[in-house]
Amino acid sequence: MSALSIEKVWKEYGDQIVLEDVSLTVDSRAFVALVGPSGCGKSTFLRMLLGQEQPTRGNILLDGVALPSEPGADRGVVFQRYSVFPHLTVLGNVLLGKELTASRYKARLLGAARRSALDEARQLITEVGLAGAENKYPAQLSGGMQQRLALAQALIMRPKVLLLDEPFGALDPGIRTEIHTLMKRLWHETQMTVVMVTHDMREAFTLATRVVAFERRRDRPEEKERYGATITKDISIWPPRIAGAASIFSPDRDGPVASPGHRRDDLAPLGDI
Amino acid sequence: MRWINTRPSPGAQLALTLLPFALLIIAYAIGSAARLAENANDKLLPNLAGFADAINRMAFIADPRTGDYLLWSDTGASLVRLLSGLGISTAIALCLGMLIGMLPYLRALLSPFVAVISMVPPLALLPILFIAMGLGETSKIALIVIGVTPTMIRDLALKALELPREQIVKAETLGGSSWQIALRVVLPQILPRLITCLKLQLGPAWLFLIAAEAISSDAGLGYRIFLVRRYLSMDVIFPYVVWITLLAVLMNYLLDRIRIAVFPWSELEKQA
Numbered sequence: 001m002s003a004l005s006i007e008k009v010w011k012e013y014g015d016q017i018v019l020e021d022v023s024l025t026v027d028s029r030a031f032v033a034l035v036g037p038s039g040c041g042k043s044t045f046l047r048m049l050l051g052q053e054q055p056t057r058g059n060i061l062l063d064g065v066a067l068p069s070e071p072g073a074d075r076g077v078v079f080q081r082y083s084v085f086p087h088l089t090v091l092g093n094v095l096l097g098k099e100l101t102a103s104r105y106k107a108r109l110l111g112a113a114r115r116s117a118l119d120e121a122r123q124l125i126t127e128v129g130l131a132g133a134e135n136k137y138p139a140q141l142s143g144g145m146q147q148r149l150a151l152a153q154a155l156i157m158r159p160k161v162l163l164l165d166e167p168f169g170a171l172d173p174g175i176r177t178e179i180h181t182l183m184k185r186l187w188h189e190t191q192m193t194v195v196m197v198t199h200d201m202r203e204a205f206t207l208a209t210r211v212v213a214f215e216r217r218r219d220r221p222e223e224k225e226r227y228g229a230t231i232t233k234d235i236s237i238w239p240p241r242i243a244g245a246a247s248i249f250s251p252d253r254d255g256p257v258a259s260p261g262h263r264r265d266d267l268a269p270l271g272d273i
Numbered sequence: 274m275r276w277i278n279t280r281p282s283p284g285a286q287l288a289l290t291l292l293p294f295a296l297l298i299i300a301y302a303i304g305s306a307a308r309l310a311e312n313a314n315d316k317l318l319p320n321l322a323g324f325a326d327a328i329n330r331m332a333f334i335a336d337p338r339t340g341d342y343l344l345w346s347d348t349g350a351s352l353v354r355l356l357s358g359l360g361i362s363t364a365i366a367l368c369l370g371m372l373i374g375m376l377p378y379l380r381a382l383l384s385p386f387v388a389v390i391s392m393v394p395p396l397a398l399l400p401i402l403f404i405a406m407g408l409g410e411t412s413k414i415a416l417i418v419i420g421v422t423p424t425m426i427r428d429l430a431l432k433a434l435e436l437p438r439e440q441i442v443k444a445e446t447l448g449g450s451s452w453q454i455a456l457r458v459v460l461p462q463i464l465p466r467l468i469t470c471l472k473l474q475l476g477p478a479w480l481f482l483i484a485a486e487a488i489s490s491d492a493g494l495g496y497r498i499f500l501v502r503r504y505l506s507m508d509v510i511f512p513y514v515v516w517i518t519l520l521a522v523l524m525n526y527l528l529d530r531i532r533i534a535v536f537p538w539s540e541l542e543k544q545a
Contacts, residue, residue, distance in 0.1 A: 052442055073448035082437035085444075087461045087538050096457065097447035107453040139541035150443075157447060 001063050002160035002193045003028045004049065009058035010228070011044055017228035018044050022058070024212065024231060029243040031187055031194045033204035036214035040229040042197045045214070046165050049195060050077055062160065073101065076154030076192075078167045083150035084138045090149055091134040094121040097157045124152045128182060144175040148182065155190065164196035168203065180206055188244050209242075211235045319508040327508035343497065344516070350492040352520075354410060355482050358417025359471065362478075365418070366425035367467060373426065374433020375451070375459060384430065391423030396484055403489065413485040420481040421474040425467075432466040433459055465539035468532040472525055479521060 004026040011019040018041040026032050034042045047053045048060060051071045060067045062074065071077070084093050098117040099109050109117050125131055128148040138146050147167055154162060168176045184207060187194055198204050204211045213233035216224075241247060281289060305318040319327070332344040339346075372379045373387070399416055406412040436459060444454045486495030494517055501509045533540050 050442065050446070052438075071442050071445035073446060075446055077443060077446050079439045079443070082439035083443055085440060085458060085462075086542050087536070096444075100444070100450075100453050100457065101448040104450070105452070107449070107457045137538040137541050139538065139544070153443075154446065159446070 001028045002191070003063055004161065004193065004195070005061045005064075006049075007059045007061070009045075009048065009055040009060060011041065011048065011053070012056045012228075016225050019214075020228035020230050022214075022230055024234075026193060026195065026210075029191065029193055031207060031209045031241070031243070032196070033208035033211045034195065034197045034214060035199070035201060035204050035211060036229065038199075040214045040216060042214050043165055046163050046195065046197050049161070050075055050163055073097075073157050074160045075163060076157055076159030076161070077163045077165070078147065078150040078154055080166045080169050083167075084146055084153060086138050089135050089137055090125060090130055090141070091118070091121060093138070093149055094124055094152050094156055097153065101157070121152075121156060124156055125149075127186075128152045142175075144171050144179055147171065147179060151182070151186065155186065158190070159192055162192045162194045164194065164198075166197055166199060169199060176200075176203070183207060205237065209237055209240065211237070316505045317507055319511070323508045324512055327506070328512050331509060331512070344513075347492055347494045347497050347513075348516070348520070350490075350496075351482060351486065351494040354413050354486075354493070355417065355478055358414045358482070359421070359474070359478055361414065362418050362422040362425055362474070363467065363471060365422050366429055366470075367463075370426045370429025371433055371455060371459060371463065373430035374463075375455060380430070387423050387426050387430075391427060393419075395420035395481060399485065399488065408489040413482065413490070416485045417478050417481045421478050424477075425470050425474060428470045429463055429467060432463045436462060461536075465532050465536045468528050472528045475521055475524055479517065483517075 004024075006022060006024040006026075009019060009022045010017070022045065034045065036042050044053065048055050049067070051067055051069060054069055077083075085096065088096060095109075095117055098121065099107050102113060102117070103109055122131075122134070125134060128151055130145060130148060130152065133141065133145065138149065141149065150167070168179055171179065180203065187207075196204075196207070211233075212231055212235075214229045215232040216227060216229045217232065218227040239247060301318070302320075305320050308315045308318045309320055328344075332342060335341065336343050369383065369387070373383050374380070395416060398419060399412075402412040402415050402419075406415060440458060441454060444458045449457070482493075483495030483498070486493040487499040490496040494513055498510050498513050
């Protein structure tokens with residue numbers, strides 16, 4: 001289970017009110033897309049779910065328990081940039097989560113524990129279509145591959161909630177469509193609730209089970225500081241998409257997806273160049 | 274075509290690289306020849322034969338008084354001081370720099386203090402060091418440490434702070450504790466910077482070393498230069514200066530190679 005409930009949350013920076021009176025209940029295994037104009041506090045909201053920032057007033061509960069006041073292993077995240085570690089290879093990036101949880105002081109695994117973690121990491125890497133790139137550094141990967149790596153890295157922790165902050169915003173449309181397919185598949189196959197911030201309406205409506213819009217109700221210049229944004233629209237997608245279940249209405253679009261072969265932004269095999 | 278868009282070919286590049294060195298040598302040779310033509314005993318600008326003789330005397334003939342080969346014993350003494358100084362500085366800078374960069378409490382405690390300390394001119398402290406620690410090795414090494422550590426601490430703290438917040442948050446979501454994040458995320462990413470930083474501090478370190486040796490020592494490259502100055506022995510001073518320069522250039526080059534060999538990703542990041 002991984003239901004989120006946000007109760008009357010306000011966020012203020014000094015005099016500036018960013019979010020006012022936001023209440024939202026997210027079911028377990030839902031896929032919520034947060035949309036809204038720039039600067040309306042979507043990302044701030046996501047950072048509060050992450051624990052990177054604290055609400056000024058109100059509570060955020062995960063499965064009925066208040067969120068700890070710092071990021072933790074139960075909530076995974078993929079940012080638009082800087083989500084992967086430039087000093088680790090693809091394999092090292094995915095393995096890191098395992099190593100940090102299992103080895104308290106050395107933060108490294110040895111022997112049998114390392115082998116089993118390696119197997120799991122390799123499997124995830126194959127799942128996101130990065131097989132063959134295990135020993136490359138992020139700087140050698142394309143933008144789409146880096147984001148897929150970031151997904152694999154977050155997923156190895158089996159987080160209850162996966163938070164995505166405009167993860168695919170910097171990718172070109174073709175690659176974005178492919179990574180959407182991957183995202184949909186991962187959501188169907190794992191047990192997590194997903195909250196995604198996006199600017200792309202198409203993306204929001206393609207992936208989500210529910211689209212939530214943030215907006216400032218009062219936006220005149222003299223009102224800007226004292227009135228924050230809040231939820232103005234809350235749309236449940238119909239026909240409903242249910243994680244792990246095939247859709248009766250449009251199975252190929254909303255149901256679980258098969259893994260594709262070669263992806264468009266994979267590095268060309270050496271023979272092709 | 275605009276000047277900013279014109280590039281030399283590889284051959285031209287090499288020629289241009291060598292040109293200033295060649296010009297310097299030619300200018301010296303002309304100056305030296307002119308002075309020696311006027312007075313064959315001139316000591317200010319000795320010719321190549323003079324240098325060869327001096328180098329032979331310093332490097333390959335044992336000193337009649339001590340039995341040492343002076344160039345090598347001087348080099349040994351100087352390098353021991355320089356490397357101990359730099360080693361101690363590096364260790365201190367790495368620990369403090371990371372702590373200041375990562376922990377807000379320690380940043381509040383130490384950052385302004387280090388900033389102020391780094392403004393103290395180290396050479397002005399040299400008399401204090403000589404008085405407090407005597408004229409031996411300790412005070413010379415201490416001068417190098419005092420001279421280069423504060424800058425290195427500030428540089429590394431800055432680098433640790435510059436790591437994108439996203440990375441630290443991501444490491445936290447992977448279950449990392451402060452210690453683990455320091456060990457697996459921050460440390461590996463500032464080590465390449467540490468090497469670069471060490472490279473930039475080579476110059477000041479040599480400066481402090483030679484200053485300390487010039488004032489009080491009985492061996493060392495700086496000591497020798499200032500000793501033979503009394504006899505206007507330019508034939509010794511010039512080769513020593515060239516030798517010191519070569520050592521510095523070599524260290525610089527080695528540090529770069531080490532960085533690329535040990536942290537291949539740091540070079541990839543630079544190109545990306």
